[in-house]
Amino acid sequence: MNLETLRHSASHIMADAVKQLYPGVKLGIGPAIEDGFYYDFDRKEPFTPEELDKVEKKMRQIIKEDQEFTKEVISKKEAVKLFKSRREPYKLGLLDELKADEVSIYRHGKFVDLCKGPHIKSTGGVKALKLLSVAGAYWRGNENNTMLQRIYGTAFETEKELEGYLKIIEEAKKRDHRKLGKELGYFTIQNDIGAGLVLYHPRGAMLRTIIEDYIKKEHIRRGYQLVIGPHILKSDIWVRSGHYDYYKENMYIFKIEKQEFAIRPMNCPGHMLVYKSRIRSYRELPLRLFELGTVYRNEKSGVLHGLLRVRGFTQDDAHIFCLKEQLEDEIVGVIDFVAETLKVFGFEDFEVEISTRPPKSIGDESDWEEATAALKKALDNKKLDYKINEGEGAFYGPKIDIKLKDALGRPWQCATIQCDFALPDRFGLVYTDRDGKRVKPVMIHRVILGSIERFIGALMEHYAGAFPLWLSPEQVKIIPITSSQVDFSRELASKLREDDIRPILDERSVKMQKKIRDAELEKIPYMAVVGEKEVRAGSVSVRSKKDGDLGVMKIEEFIKKLKEEIRQKGGGLYGKST
RNA sequence: GCCGACGUAGCUCAAUGGUGGAGCAAGCGCUUCGUAAGCGCUAGGCUGUCCGUUCGAGUCGGACCGUCGGCUCCA
Numbered sequence: 012m013n014l015e016t017l018r019h020s021a022s023h024i025m026a027d028a029v030k031q032l033y034p035g036v037k038l039g040i041g042p043a044i045e046d047g048f049y050y051d052f053d054r055k056e057p058f059t060p061e062e063l064d065k066v067e068k069k070m071r072q073i074i075k076e077d078q079e080f081t082k083e084v085i086s087k088k089e090a091v092k093l094f095k096s097r098r099e100p101y102k103l104g105l106l107d108e109l110k111a112d113e114v115s116i117y118r119h120g121k122f123v124d125l126c127k128g129p130h131i132k133s134t135g136g137v138k139a140l141k142l143l144s145v146a147g148a149y150w151r152g153n154e155n156n157t158m159l160q161r162i163y164g165t166a167f168e169t170e171k172e173l174e175g176y177l178k179i180i181e182e183a184k185k186r187d188h189r190k191l192g193k194e195l196g197y198f199t200i201q202n203d204i205g206a207g208l209v210l211y212h213p214r215g216a217m218l219r220t221i222i223e224d225y226i227k228k229e230h231i232r233r234g235y236q237l238v239i240g241p242h243i244l245k246s247d248i249w250v251r252s253g254h255y256d257y258y259k260e261n262m263y264i265f266k267i268e269k270q271e272f273a274i275r276p277m278n279c280p281g282h283m284l285v286y287k288s289r290i291r292s293y294r295e296l297p298l299r300l301f302e303l304g305t306v307y308r309n310e311k312s313g314v315l316h317g318l319l320r321v322r323g324f325t326q327d328d329a330h331i332f333c334l335k336e337q338l339e340d341e342i343v344g345v346i347d348f349v350a351e352t353l354k355v356f357g358f359e360d361f362e363v364e365i366s367t368r369p370p371k372s373i374g375d376e377s378d379w380e381e382a383t384a385a386l387k388k389a390l391d392n393k394k395l396d397y398k399i400n401e402g403e404g405a406f407y408g409p410k411i412d413i414k415l416k417d418a419l420g421r422p423w424q425c426a427t428i429q430c431d432f433a434l435p436d437r438f439g440l441v442y443t444d445r446d447g448k449r450v451k452p453v454m455i456h457r458v459i460l461g462s463i464e465r466f467i468g469a470l471m472e473h474y475a476g477a478f479p480l481w482l483s484p485e486q487v488k489i490i491p492i493t494s495s496q497v498d499f500s501r502e503l504a505s506k507l508r509e510d511d512i513r514p515i516l517d518e519r520s521v522k523m524q525k526k527i528r529d530a531e532l533e534k535i536p537y538m539a540v541v542g543e544k545e546v547r548a549g550s551v552s553v554r555s556k557k558d559g560d561l562g563v564m565k566i567e568e569f570i571k572k573l574k575e576e577i578r579q580k581g582g583g584l585y586g587k588s589t
Numbered sequence: 590g591c592c593g594a595c596g597u598a599g600c601u602c603a604a605u606g607g608u609g610g611a612g613c614a615a616g617c618g619c620u621u622c623g624u625a626a627g628c629g630c631u632a633g634g635c636u637g638u639c640c641g642u643u644c645g646a647g648u649c650g651g652a653c654c655g656u657c658g659g660c661u662c663c664a
Contacts, residue, residue, distance in 0.1 A: 057592070057593050057594090058593095060594095144658060144659075145592095145593075145594095145658085145659085146592070146593070146658055146659030146660070147591070147592025147593060147659065147660060148592080148659065148660045148661090149591075149592090149660055149661065152660070152661070153661080154590075154591065154660075154661050154662090158591060158592050158660080159592090159660095160592080160593090161592095161659070161660080163658095163659080189656095189657095193600085194600080200656095201655095202637075202654065202655050202656085206654090206655065206656090261662095261663095306664090308663085308664090310662080310663075311590050311591090311661085311662070312590070312655090313590060313591070313592095313659090313660085313661085313662095314590090314661080314662060314663070315656095316657095319663095319664090320662095320663070320664085321664095324664065326664065328664095412664095424663075424664065425664070426664090427664070458664065460664090461664045462664040463664095464664085465664060466664090490624090492621080492622065492623060493621040493622065494621065495621075520619095520620075520621075521620095521622095521626090521627080522620090522621090522622055522623095522626085522627060523622070523623065523624070524622090524623090524624070524625060524626070524627090525625080525626055525627080526624095526625095527624050527625055528624095528625035528626055529625085529626090530625090531625055532625085538624080540623070540624065542622095542623055543623095544623090552623080552624080554624060559624085560624060
């Protein structure tokens with residue numbers, strides 16, 4: 012049986028239950044979604060948890076009665092008459108938009124819904140069911156429309172599968188980067204500073220530094236040049252770029268004396284002005300300019316979410332200026348860069364989407380088509396499957412979005428590759444070609460990690476806070492068993508630091524069991540236990556978070572082992588939780 | 590921004606409209622211990638902020654700030 016069909020059928024059963032319990036409620040729509048289903052209802056008060064229980068009980072009753080799902084094809088006229096008599100204005104609205112002369116309706120018991128189907132045979136087919144939450148949702152997803160009351164639920168073929176799903180939700184809650192970030196001392200977002208603004212604590216700042224150092228080096232290795240721009244620029248530049256017209260509601264704008272400035276929401280203008288600072292030859296292209304660019308965007312308060320959606324963040328941002336003929340190769344190069352980088356950070360899988368021209372946009376249609384074709388060709392070349400999101404590109408060009416998948420299979424939007432013919436035009440960018448003619452270059456906007464903030468959020472949830480050795484802010488916790496080993500432990504710590512290893516020393520006068528427990532909870536990859544024996548032999552007793560007690564080894568041997576593991580990077584503690 | 594829920598010690602949570610408590614964490618002391626929690630004492634609060642109702646507000650009402658679940662939007 013198809014899960015989607017099952018869940019869609021469950022949504023009909025839910026709508027039936029709601030109508031039986033609360034006859035005045037008007038029906039919206041009720042599709043199956045990724046992890047379950049929902050149905051939208053129009054009524055004044057939202058559903059309370061108690062009402063949700065009642066609805067679920069009613070649903071179980073309908074399921075028990077095992078009512079048959081039946082399909083009928085009727086004329087649109089008849090359908091209008093039917094839903095008029097049932098007083099369902101939203102269904103009439105849907106019918107109004109339908110072009111076909113005939114529509115299908117599905118019935119079970121006394122319930123009837125406008126629906127393409129298909130459905131399961133009878134309501135008894137829903138074997139495992141749970142209503143999960145309620146939320147407001149705009150009719151047809153448009154914020155100018157009425158806010159409806161949505162009930163989310165999920166259904167499976169067996170109770171066991173449902174339990175499995177609920178366990179994953181539990182696991183996801185445990186891994187929540189907002190919880191881990193605070194508990195483990197990585198970052199906080201505080202009311203006193205402002206919503207959506209991240210304060211990195213020592214561990215978070217170290218993790219971020221490690222990531223930034225790595226990605227900076229990788230860019231240089233791949234032929235990018237580093238540039239650095241200011242965080243505020245005159246408004247005029249944003250007028251020229253089009254951001255002032257197309258992105259103003261997201262920008263922080265202010266005045267210095269009489270001159271208007273804006274905090275940058277993007278890094279492109281700076282990079283374009285570096286390009287424009289002198290005459291460029293075709294021999295210089297592709298020119299790849301990279302910056303760890305911190306940007307600020309005025310995101311609506313309701314969308315802020317931990318590190319995933321913030322108002323100030325840093326992108327690993329680059330702009331590639333190239334010839335049209337180089338476009339496809341450059342895109343392929345970026346795709347390779349993304350794939351290799353994700354692998355190094357321990358992500359095994361990703362999905363790809365292309366977004367095409369939106370209604371609110373600038374540039375010639377032919378440029379848009381050419382750029383979109385180049386993106387598609389590059390993906391075909393790499394034999395990557397992709398989904399197409401019509402009309403969801405940036406205002407200056409089409410884009411490829413790459414979503415990494417974490418240990419629980421959840422997608423995270425990070426990398427994006429955007430083609431742009433429009434901004435080089437607006438800024439009057441040119442290069443001199445072989446024949447001495449001035450030609451407009453193509454620009455590619457691209458990020459690999461996306462925002463460092465969001466990427467850290469993804470990493471934290473992927474590893475449940477237990478980072479692989481090379482990313483771990485603290486790599487070794489040194490645990491002296493009694494105070495007599497403190498001096499030796501301090502020397503050990505400086506020795507490790509000499510070798511670019513990040514140790515931390517637990518000098519507290521508590522039992523070693525307690526120190527080990529705390530180090531485990533802090534998710535530190537290695538513990539170096541030092542007792543009387545170790546001091547005498549110049550060794551350490553090593554305990555790995557992943558593999559437990561590894562026994563005694565010479566300090567040099569331990570350092571060598573750590574360095575080898577750091578050198579390999581990659582997954583390490585992959586998937587390990589608690 | 591919109592709909593709803595929520596906001597009590599650093600953290601997790603208690604407190605029929607009538608004197609705000611506990612565990613963990615912290616500080617001090619004792620303990621010097623071999624692979625996931627040793628013991629005792631101390632301190633910690635204008636209950637998110639501001640108005641209002643009331644003899645009396647953590648508790649009831651309103652506004653604001655913020656968080657959470659969604660919608661819309663997005664790196």
